[in-house]
Amino acid sequence: MRILYISSEVVPFSKTGGLADVAGALPVALKNLGHDVRIATPRYGCINGEKYRLRRIIDEIQVYFQHDSFIATVETTNLPGTDIPVYFIANDFYFGRKELYTENGKDYPDNSQRFAFFCMATLWMLRILEWKPDMIHCNDWQTALIPAYLKYHPYVKSDDFYNGIKALYTIHNLAYQGSFDRDTLNKIGLGWEVFTIDGLEFYGDINLMKAGIMFSDEITTVSETYAREIQTPEYGCGLDGVLRFRRDHLTGIINGIDYGIWDPAKDTLIPSKFSKGKMAGKAKCKAHLQEKNNLPQDKDVPIIGMISRMADQKGFDLIAKIAEEIFDLDIQFVLLGTGEPIYHEMFKKIGEKYPAKAGINITFNNQLAHEIEAGADMFLMPSRYKPCGLNQLYSLRYGTVPIVRKTGGLADSIMDATPGRIAGRFHRSHCSGGEPGCARINQRFVRPGD
Ligand code: ADP
Numbered sequence: 001m002r003i004l005y006i007s008s009e010v011v012p013f014s015k016t017g018g019l020a021d022v023a024g025a026l027p028v029a030l031k032n033l034g035h036d037v038r039i040a041t042p043r044y045g046c047i048n049g050e051k052y053r054l055r056r057i058i059d060e061i062q063v064y065f066q067h068d069s070f071i072a073t074v075e076t077t078n079l080p081g082t083d084i085p086v087y088f089i090a091n092d093f094y095f096g097r098k099e100l101y102t103e104n105g106k107d108y109p110d111n112s113q114r115f116a117f118f119c120m121a122t123l124w125m126l127r128i129l130e131w132k133p134d135m136i137h138c139n140d141w142q143t144a145l146i147p148a149y150l151k152y153h154p155y156v157k158s159d160d161f162y163n164g165i166k167a168l169y170t171i172h173n174l175a176y177q178g179s180f181d182r183d184t185l186n187k188i189g190l191g192w193e194v195f196t197i198d199g200l201e202f203y204g205d206i207n208l209m210k211a212g213i214m215f216s217d218e219i220t221t222v223s224e225t226y227a228r229e230i231q232t233p234e235y236g237c238g239l240d241g242v243l244r245f246r247r248d249h250l251t252g253i254i255n256g257i258d259y260g261i262w263d264p265a266k267d268t269l270i271p272s273k274f275s276k277g278k279m280a281g282k283a284k285c286k287a288h289l290q291e292k293n294n295l296p297q298d299k300d301v302p303i304i305g306m307i308s309r310m311a312d313q314k315g316f317d318l319i320a321k322i323a324e325e326i327f328d329l330d331i332q333f334v335l336l337g338t339g340e341p342i343y344h345e346m347f348k349k350i351g352e353k354y355p356a357k358a359g360i361n362i363t364f365n366n367q368l369a370h371e372i373e374a375g376a377d378m379f380l381m382p383s384r385y386k387p388c389g390l391n392q393l394y395s396l397r398y399g400t401v402p403i404v405r406k407t408g409g410l411a412d413s414i415m416d417a418t419p420g421r422i423a424g425r426f427h428r429s430h431c432s433g434g435e436p437g438c439a440r441i442n443q444r445f446v447r448p449g450d
Contacts, residue, residue: 141178227252293359310339
């Protein structure tokens with residue numbers, strides 16, 4: 001099958017969160033299954049063109065929106081270590097900026113136009129390359145306009161080239177929906193006929209996530225539990241009714257991780273490699289992490305690690321409530337994260353109060369993320385909701401015990417490690433969380449001495 005994977009961030013070129021990791025890994029897995037996979041992504045200013053040897057393949061694509069027209073160029077390279085082509089849609093005005101979506105904590109005001117431009121230019125690019133995919137795999141609101149354009153854009157729907165291309169839409173996080181003022185509609189190339197309850201109208205505004213859900217052929221999300229949860233008012237972020245409406249086309253599939261990048265036996269970003277059965281390197285990684293965070297070098301004090309976007313969803317307020325209790329324990333805590341200023345302040349204060357116990361790193365640093373996974377003893381993820389979560393999966397690979405809240409992908413991937421389960425008497429697939437049998441099974445297995 002020919003698959004175009006379209007994503008607003010792709011490792012190693014650009015990243016704000018888990019979507020980038022998946023966008024750099026899933027196409028490789030699909031390619032290994034024999035599919036012809038290619039990737040499209042924006043050419044952000046922060047991407048190092050020289051390092052990745054980007055070369056221009058299309059000089060000019062005119063993208064029209066009502067009275068405005070914008071020019072896209074296309075650059076390309078292969079996804080490192082593969083022969084998968086990555087197409088970068090470039091336009092300095094839209095993408096030559098410092099960040100991907102926000103600056104100083106605020107969304108760029110023209111995000112709707114930026115990503116509409118990206119989607120439209122990607123479709124025109126396929127025509128120029130004469131490469132017609134069987135399916136376009138779209139991800140999150142930034143690429144949700146693709147299914148809308150395939151069905152409703154006058155030029156696209158009347159052009160045979162696009163006929164029959166299927167759209168798959170994956171929800172990585174339902175909370176970020178791409179909601180914009182209704183007047184945005186004519187700036188993104190769509191007419192009022194899609195401004196309906198069956199279209200992308202949402203409480204008087206437009207909602208691009210809803211466009212992805214309503215107009216794509218199939219929808220996936222990143223864990224089975226999250227697929228169930230988002231159909232409920234509690235987790236549905238207002239779109240639960242829409243998701244229930246499309247439930248026959250909604251499937252939950254848990255993310256995988258890329259062992260080419262996240263494997264302590266091969267990881268070039270950690271001070272000492274290790275693997276199951278050869279764990280000495282982990283102690284060195286721990287000592288290194290303590291040193292780097294100015295913490296006492298004590299091998300017997302457990303380190304709790306945390307790497308996260310600092311957003312409400314991640315359960316930081318839950319940590320705040322029990323911070324005193326946590327730091328009364330004989331532990332060390334290493335945090336890496338950026339996001340909402342309120343949490344920056346909160347953790348800076350914790351760092352000042354407990355300098356011998358807390359290493360607080362308010363920054364985005366991929367190397368440190370690997371060092372924390374490798375050097376910590378435990379990994380904390382108290383998320384209020386979690387579509388999939390990758391760090392708990394990396395933790396499993398790095399021998400770092402994940403401590404998680406039972407929700408979404410965390411519920412699907414982590415179980416209480418009782419001796420019985422460790423001995424293999426119980427298999428995770430018996431308990432996918434939430435169903436009635438689950439509590440009984442938990443009761444049976446989570447008991448003292450089991
Ligand atoms: P989300 O996509 O909701 O942010 P995930 O757990 O799915 O959460 O993925 C987070 C990814 O982003 C992981 O690869 C994690 O290591 C990385 N990450 C998050 N914050 C930082 C940071 N401050 N520095 C480096 N990597 C980070």
